Amino acid sequence: METPLTPAPGLSRRLGAEVWLKREDLQPVFSFKNRGAYNKMAQMSAAEQKNGVIAASAGNHAQGVAAAARHLGIKATIVMGRNTPSIKVDAVKARGAKVVLHGDGFPQASAHAAQLQSEDNLTFVHPFDDVDVIAGQGTVGMEIVNQHPRRPDIVFVPVGGGGLIAGIAAYIKYLYPNTKIVGVEVQGSACLHAAMQAGRRVKLPLETLDLFADGVSVAQVGKENFKVARKCVDHVVVCSIDEVCAAIKDVFEETRVVAEPAGALAVAGMKRYLTENPAVDQSVVAIVSGANVNFDRLRHISERAEIGEQREAILAVTIDEEKGSFLKFCRALGKRSITEFNYRWARDSKAHIYVGMQVATPVDRDDAVAELLRRGYAVVDMTNNEAAKLHVRHMVGGRSIGAEEELLFRFEFPERPGALLQFLSGVGAQWNITLFHYRNHGAAYGRVLVGFAASAGERPKLLKFLQRIGYRFWEESDNPVFIFEHQFGAIDNMEIQRVTANRVEGYRFCNFA
CATH class of the missing domain: 3.40.50.1100 (Rossmann fold)
Incomplete structure (x- = not known):
């Protein structure tokens, strides 16, 4: 025709x-x-x-x-x-x-x-x-x-x-x-x-x-x-x-x-x-x-x-956990329209915020980040971070109290009846799961973010196990979004500014054996 x-x-x-x-x-x-x-x-x-x-x-x-x-x-x-x-x-x-x-x-x-x-x-x-x-x-x-x-x-x-x-x-x-x-x-x-x-x-x-x-x-x-x-x-x-x-x-x-x-x-x-x-x-x-x-x-x-x-910026920000801190932060954003606002208490003195806001141009986004940094906020720009866009913006999370050592991975698996159960049966049989977020995007493949209670020394063994399962996966343990959420106390403001300036995505792909 x-x-x-x-x-x-x-x-x-x-x-x-x-x-x-x-x-x-x-x-x-x-x-x-x-x-x-x-x-x-x-x-x-x-x-x-x-x-x-x-x-x-x-x-x-x-x-x-x-x-x-x-x-x-x-x-x-x-x-x-x-x-x-x-x-x-x-x-x-x-x-x-x-x-x-x-x-x-x-x-x-x-x-x-x-x-x-x-x-x-x-x-x-x-x-x-x-x-x-x-x-x-x-x-x-x-x-x-x-x-x-x-x-x-x-x-x-x-x-x-x-x-x-x-x-x-x-x-x-x-x-x-x-x-x-x-x-x-x-x-x-x-x-x-x-x-x-x-x-x-x-x-x-x-x-x-x-x-x-x-x-x-x-x-x-x-x-x-x-x-x-x-x-x-x-x-x-x-x-x-x-x-x-x-x-x-x-x-x-x-x-x-x-x-x-x-x-x-x-x-x-x-x-x-x-x-x-x-x-x-x-x-x-x-x-x-x-x-x-x-x-x-x-x-x-x-x-x-x-x-x-390039009309939305996604930012991870840490604010003081005290009365009036939300109001103070919103004033710092000015009159920009907020598209999303997620909050998670992390420590006695700090709170983590995940915020989406409308921007006119990439330069406007950079100006907004610079203004927050100038006011003393710790900011990580997550706009180009795949894990943040797929998973974290739909979670209000933080480090699990009992999970001192944790490795994080993103998975894709065939979306069919029983697939999620099969996936859980595969990954959960030998390793304790500390975090789990699944989204169905209406496509042929489902996306899952999983945290495992495992130390860096156990990583080779875990990778071998995951490769045997056969699903596509990416390791996210070093992704700035999780560094921010899980280990903020170990990152000073200069490091946060460096991550923001370089737009580091911070994930690596793990090839199958």
Whole structure:
């Protein structure tokens, strides 16, 4: 189905360029994926169509294959992980495909799909690394050229495995060699950026892949896709999760549609690129590639949108535990709007405050921190701290009275019935848990923050134990947010200022054995 190319007046005013949005969220499956799937199946022989097709996907590709197969009268089997949200499973079934649930994620589902393909003589429909799929996605570029009132100067395209950008770039560059094609990736899944830098395809470690923008969470750009991208893609922008959330808000304000994280990625990259490389009076296009977002993810997205726009500061502050100290602190903040205020008594003489406040710019944030420091408050800026944003802002905590020695870790585990119980059974069997915070973000993976009663000397043994469990995890023991909460007495004001000035995130990733 042809989708509209619509102007974005709000973004145009803010960015100083003529901004257009290519609305692939308006496809019948709410993403562009039906284009490539349809073209692939339309090119199959009559015998292949009779045997049927198979695909592995937990998202938009599954719905695209199912819809295209129904339109062409082809039997389709889709293999999905058991942790796939039910809304996606139901959507694929509603389009007539057979759904097979296998494994806890895409790698296991993909392997099982390959096995079924061989056993049943089915045709595998790859989500991106296939010339027919690439050509199908390229029809987006054809429509942009036909619909745009003049030659676009820059086209921003989200990148997962590279099917969409390869198709668009090949078509537009053939007609308009001077039009810039800019790919946009999210931190943690920037496989095309890594490949362009290395001059060859690079496989990112699976344990480091970002899972928030799951539609573009791919470890390696496709072989056929990279052949096109290295010749036709001019630049690759890498965005943060917070920038993506802010872009979702931008798309909503322009269209009143809630894009999925991968769907708003091109808008996030456009904003970053045009901020660094102003394109005054130029015409730019960003692909809104999909809108298949779970409703219960919206809370998490809205929380981080203001940070992505750099309009919210998150600070950890210590005040005197005495009458009037709250009032004194609020006066120090001035007339700034408070978005969040958490308090935790820590000692007889000190109290810990976790405060969110609206700021106009990053400079305004720095000025607010400087003013608090000038007034004698100990401050740690947590605005860019992942653990703080995921967990601590939803906790009012402090050091457990009995936990003199504690090691802290962040985990991600497949979100499916019984998963939390299984996780607790795994981590709690041998180690005493001192802290536990779990949030369901409406995604395929749950996030957990766990404290263990363990000394530094026991850390190697604990790490070995955690690696055997097999969940992705990050150690947070040295994160400033926990240094602040747990060990404030050991940090003087000069150290706090140094941490604030350097914006230290302070966590490290633990590789699996």
